[in-house]
Amino acid sequence: MxxxxxxxxxxxxxAAVGASLTERLGARVTAAQAVLDQHSHGxxxxxxxxxxxxxxPETNEEVAFVLARCNERRVPVTPFGAGSSLEGxxxxxxxxxxxxxxxFAKILEVTPESLDCRVQAGVxxxxxxAHIRDTGLFFxxxxxxxxxxxxxxxxxxxxxxxVRYGTMRENILGLTVVTPDGRIVRTGSRxxxxxxxxxxxxxxxxxxxxxxxxxxxQLRLYGVPETIVAAVCQFDKLExxxxxxVTALQSNLEMARIELLDEVQMRAAIRYSKLDYAxxxxxxxxxxxxxxxxxxxxxxxxxxxxxxxxxxxxxxxRPEDRSRLWKARHxxxxxxxxxxPGKSNMGTDACVPxxxxxxxxxxxxxxIVASGLTAPIVGHVGDGNFHLGILFDPNDxxxxxxxxxxxxxxxxxxxxxxxxxxxxxxVGLHKIVHMEAEHGQGIALMKAVKKALDPNGIMNxxxxxx
Amino acid sequence: MxxxxxxxxxxxxxAAVGASLTERLGARVTAAQAVLDQHSHGxxxxxxxxxxxxxxPETNEEVAFVLARCNERRVPVTPFGAGSSLEGxxxxxxxxxxxxxxxFAKILEVTPESLDCRVQAGVxxxxxxAHIRDTGLFFxxxxxxxxxxxxxxxxxxxxxxxVRYGTMRENILGLTVVTPDGRIVRTGSRxxxxxxxxxxxxxxxxxxxxxxxxxxxQLRLYGVPETIVAAVCQFDKLExxxxxxVTALQSNLEMARIELLDEVQMRAAIRYSKLDYAxxxxxxxxxxxxxxxxxxxxxxxxxxxxxxxxxxxxxxxRPEDRSRLWKARHxxxxxxxxxxPGKSNMGTDACVPxxxxxxxxxxxxxxIVASGLTAPIVGHVGDGNFHLGILFDPNDxxxxxxxxxxxxxxxxxxxxxxxxxxxxxxVGLHKIVHMEAEHGQGIALMKAVKKALDPNGIMNxxxxxx
Numbered sequence: 001m002x003x004x005x006x007x008x009x010x011x012x013x014x015a016a017v018g019a020s021l022t023e024r025l026g027a028r029v030t031a032a033q034a035v036l037d038q039h040s041h042g043x044x045x046x047x048x049x050x051x052x053x054x055x056x057p058e059t060n061e062e063v064a065f066v067l068a069r070c071n072e073r074r075v076p077v078t079p080f081g082a083g084s085s086l087e088g089x090x091x092x093x094x095x096x097x098x099x100x101x102x103x104f105a106k107i108l109e110v111t112p113e114s115l116d117c118r119v120q121a122g123v124x125x126x127x128x129x130a131h132i133r134d135t136g137l138f139f140x141x142x143x144x145x146x147x148x149x150x151x152x153x154x155x156x157x158x159x160x161x162x163v164r165y166g167t168m169r170e171n172i173l174g175l176t177v178v179t180p181d182g183r184i185v186r187t188g189s190r191x192x193x194x195x196x197x198x199x200x201x202x203x204x205x206x207x208x209x210x211x212x213x214x215x216x217x218q219l220r221l222y223g224v225p226e227t228i229v230a231a232v233c234q235f236d237k238l239e240x241x242x243x244x245x246v247t248a249l250q251s252n253l254e255m256a257r258i259e260l261l262d263e264v265q266m267r268a269a270i271r272y273s274k275l276d277y278a279x280x281x282x283x284x285x286x287x288x289x290x291x292x293x294x295x296x297x298x299x300x301x302x303x304x305x306x307x308x309x310x311x312x313x314x315x316x317x318r319p320e321d322r323s324r325l326w327k328a329r330h331x332x333x334x335x336x337x338x339x340x341p342g343k344s345n346m347g348t349d350a351c352v353p354x355x356x357x358x359x360x361x362x363x364x365x366x367x368i369v370a371s372g373l374t375a376p377i378v379g380h381v382g383d384g385n386f387h388l389g390i391l392f393d394p395n396d397x398x399x400x401x402x403x404x405x406x407x408x409x410x411x412x413x414x415x416x417x418x419x420x421x422x423x424x425x426x427v428g429l430h431k432i433v434h435m436e437a438e439h440g441q442g443i444a445l446m447k448a449v450k451k452a453l454d455p456n457g458i459m460n461x462x463x464x465x466x
Numbered sequence: 467m468x469x470x471x472x473x474x475x476x477x478x479x480x481a482a483v484g485a486s487l488t489e490r491l492g493a494r495v496t497a498a499q500a501v502l503d504q505h506s507h508g509x510x511x512x513x514x515x516x517x518x519x520x521x522x523p524e525t526n527e528e529v530a531f532v533l534a535r536c537n538e539r540r541v542p543v544t545p546f547g548a549g550s551s552l553e554g555x556x557x558x559x560x561x562x563x564x565x566x567x568x569x570f571a572k573i574l575e576v577t578p579e580s581l582d583c584r585v586q587a588g589v590x591x592x593x594x595x596a597h598i599r600d601t602g603l604f605f606x607x608x609x610x611x612x613x614x615x616x617x618x619x620x621x622x623x624x625x626x627x628x629v630r631y632g633t634m635r636e637n638i639l640g641l642t643v644v645t646p647d648g649r650i651v652r653t654g655s656r657x658x659x660x661x662x663x664x665x666x667x668x669x670x671x672x673x674x675x676x677x678x679x680x681x682x683x684q685l686r687l688y689g690v691p692e693t694i695v696a697a698v699c700q701f702d703k704l705e706x707x708x709x710x711x712v713t714a715l716q717s718n719l720e721m722a723r724i725e726l727l728d729e730v731q732m733r734a735a736i737r738y739s740k741l742d743y744a745x746x747x748x749x750x751x752x753x754x755x756x757x758x759x760x761x762x763x764x765x766x767x768x769x770x771x772x773x774x775x776x777x778x779x780x781x782x783x784r785p786e787d788r789s790r791l792w793k794a795r796h797x798x799x800x801x802x803x804x805x806x807p808g809k810s811n812m813g814t815d816a817c818v819p820x821x822x823x824x825x826x827x828x829x830x831x832x833x834i835v836a837s838g839l840t841a842p843i844v845g846h847v848g849d850g851n852f853h854l855g856i857l858f859d860p861n862d863x864x865x866x867x868x869x870x871x872x873x874x875x876x877x878x879x880x881x882x883x884x885x886x887x888x889x890x891x892x893v894g895l896h897k898i899v900h901m902e903a904e905h906g907q908g909i910a911l912m913k914a915v916k917k918a919l920d921p922n923g924i925m926n927x928x929x930x931x932x
Contacts, residue, residue, distance in 0.1 A: 179911070189886045196904055197901060290763075419656065438662055452914040
């Protein structure tokens with residue numbers, strides 16, 4: 001990726017804006033090279049854009065001040081959360097300010113009676129769950145990384161629980177956003193539903209910092225289920241594991257998690273997390289509910305998997321066993337990286353309707369085999385979403401090209417089957433190439449909205465819009 | 467409401483546009499007075515705006531043609547579905563074209579394997595459910611009226627099932643929309659989730675025809691539950707019925723429906739639907755799930771209601787008994803109207819966080835009593851949403867004023883408690899007065915989006931935006 005292709009502000013403009021920001025925020029405005037470098041990228045494929053300044057605001061008013069000053073002088077602003085996004089969202093491609101939201105770390109309000117809370121954008125999902133542990137509530141959305149909730153809102157993230165609890169889209173009731181011209185706007189309400197006007201909340205959710213900055217989030221919470229049972233079921237064939245998922249979803253079976261790992265991903269997970277399973281296609285399952293409800297669901301799922309040649313369920317009933325299992329699942333990115341030290345990991349994020357999942361997964365698997373590349377498959381298959389971790393040597397032009405071609409075909413296959421190139425990672429820089437294919441004329445509408453809400457184009461330039 | 471306050475197109479412009487539309491659509495363009503009158507209003511409070519023309523398009527291309535011709539000549543367009551909206555959305559306040567979507571009545575595709583379908587916007591919720599009955603699937607969102615799904619999308623409607631299945635917001639995967647300048651745009655995908663770009667789907671859901679016309683909708687479907695049990699539980703006191711709801715929601719109890727009717731609404735329902743219950747505050751409940759799961763949920767709810775002084779559950783287990791019960795619930799608008807023939811019914815649509823529901827409901831009840839008006843309360847209290855049906859004589863200025871004041875206070879009370887003036891009916895004309903109070907600076911963002919997507923302001927003028 002040509003990281004510095006966009007024009008950058010002239011040094012005297014950065015100097016003037018930097019001085020103005022420093023006057024109010026003091027040492028929380030910095031141009032120290034180490035800090036700039038640290039804020040030049042996220043995780044995932046290399047996408048580097050070094051900002052000119054990193055700013056650490058602490059209040060909505062400070063964010064408004066920073067944006068207004070930058071907007072006046074057309075200085076780009078790239079919001080930065082926990083640094084874990086995978087699609088290049090964090091690279092300051094046109095320089096300017098990287099706005100580090102890490103100090104927005106307050107949990108503002110938890111209301112168990114309404115099953116909701118309000119947090120600042122820099123709070124991570126793990127910090128929130130640790131904070132509310134004693135209330136008997138939890139927040140379910142769990143991407144692999146310990147991401148910030150602001151970043152998760154901005155990328156419309158999800159995770160392993162989405163099949164039951166939904167994604168960030170379904171779990172955000174309202175936001176506080178700061179517009180590029182420095183207005184502080186509260187969207188939505190605390191009510192569970194509303195028909196009162198345009199849905200600004202869902203316009204900002206998934207907008208990847210291109211319309212403004214999300215500073216606060218009103219989130220739904222859930223009661224920790226009375227009974228939680230996790231189980232592992234192994235298959236000889238990938239198609240049987242997928243068929244079991246599709247059958248389960250069509251059977252009104254309520255599962256909280258249905259994760260698929262192919263034999264390559266299992267090899268990576270077993271090595272990295274020291275698991276005691278076979279290297280075959282595997283489902284990680286979790287059931288939430290009342291004791292009898294869970295028992296019925298488990299029995300029904302066992303019938304389905306047995307019919308399709310799945311092995312005996314290996315249960316993880318104790319909390320520590322469940323934690324270990326899901327930690328292994330959450331660490332699959334690291335596990336893949338450890339599989340071939342020195343190689344890079346090109347992630348894909350295809351998501352298709354459940355009816356298309358078997359064909360999409362099996363065609364993709366055949367494509368991987370034909371490519372000669374190593375690319376483990378892991379997926380939130382209950383949502384129709386799966387990832388490849390395509391391993392390649394960035395110094396090997398041929399391998400890099402084959403990896404890129406495989407990733408491209410995987411995204412386009414999903415789109416051609418009525419799905420999307422990005423189930424949960426966002427567009428950032430890497431998925432822009434698929435936006436026209438997926439959205440067609442919708443792109444013009446997205447650009448019109450972007451122009452209306454960020455007329456000077458200062459917010460996260462070079463991302464999302466083709 | 468001053469229905470004709472907005473400037474209307476000059477007659478020669480209407481004549482020219484009418485001729486152009488007739489050239490392509492023939493007799494499906496009409497200025498017959500009876501048809502114009504029929505398209506001048508919805509249900510609910512009087513809000514009349516007689517269109518100059520009514521057009522009945524049959525294809526996306528025809529809608530695009532109509533909008534493009536109207537846009538060129540700045541002729542207003544008001545989309546019209548089943549005619550059941552309650553907030554004045556359908557009045558052609560500035561004349562122009564009423565776009566009747568009734569011929570968009572095709573169910574385009576049903577995919578049981580993905581639990582989804584694609585319908586044209588004029589399909590009603592009952593027509594869809596009749597069509598898919600044999601698949602073992604159903605579409606849960608059920609406003610009182612047999613509304614069109616396009617209208618339900620446009621107003622972000624919900625109904626009695628939302629506590630379990632969500633509203634239109636949660637159940638729409640994608641749309642086809644036609645923009646004012648005549649582009650046909652497909653939003654979203656068939657995947658259950660997506661992070662690929664701005665959420666155009668949810669921008670149009672709830673936009674009440676002010677950004678363009680929704681012509682097709684991709685909807686989620688659900689398997690008909692194995693076991694369905696409906697029950698009625700009566701209380702002596704309203705506060706005890708509400709307390710039972712709040713306790714149930716905090717207890718991880720999964721109910722499909724939790725409807726509250728106060729003693730006045732019960733009197734109306736008993737008379738209108740010939741029910742055999744007492745005239746006291748009542749919960750209508752429904753449980754969905756596996757046989758054991760439902761049994762556990764029913765037992766738990768009985769414990770909760772008994773602790774709070776509720777009576778024995780009166781079960782409606784046979785499908786015909788359940789139908790009768792929910793039909794009575796869905797007919798509550800008509801039942802209220804029948805309570806005082808000749809009076810009008812001013813509806814409110816407050817929705818608050820569950821923690822605020824007891825205070826909001828009880829303060830509102832006291833306010834009704836103090837007002838001296840008759841105003842039954844009925845609500846989807848599992849969502850924090852409740853309606854008053856304030857009966858008033860429109861020829862009695864004092865009573866009308868008191869009704870308006872009561873409705874105003876009810877909406878503002880909800881907003882002040884962190885809720886919304888409109889849980890599910892939309893803004894239309896009647897709720898505009900609350901938009902500033904609810905959204906503050908958000909109004910400017912909504913207007914910016916409106917301006918970007920409908921620069922000539924032809925789409926449903928006079929609605930939603932203050």
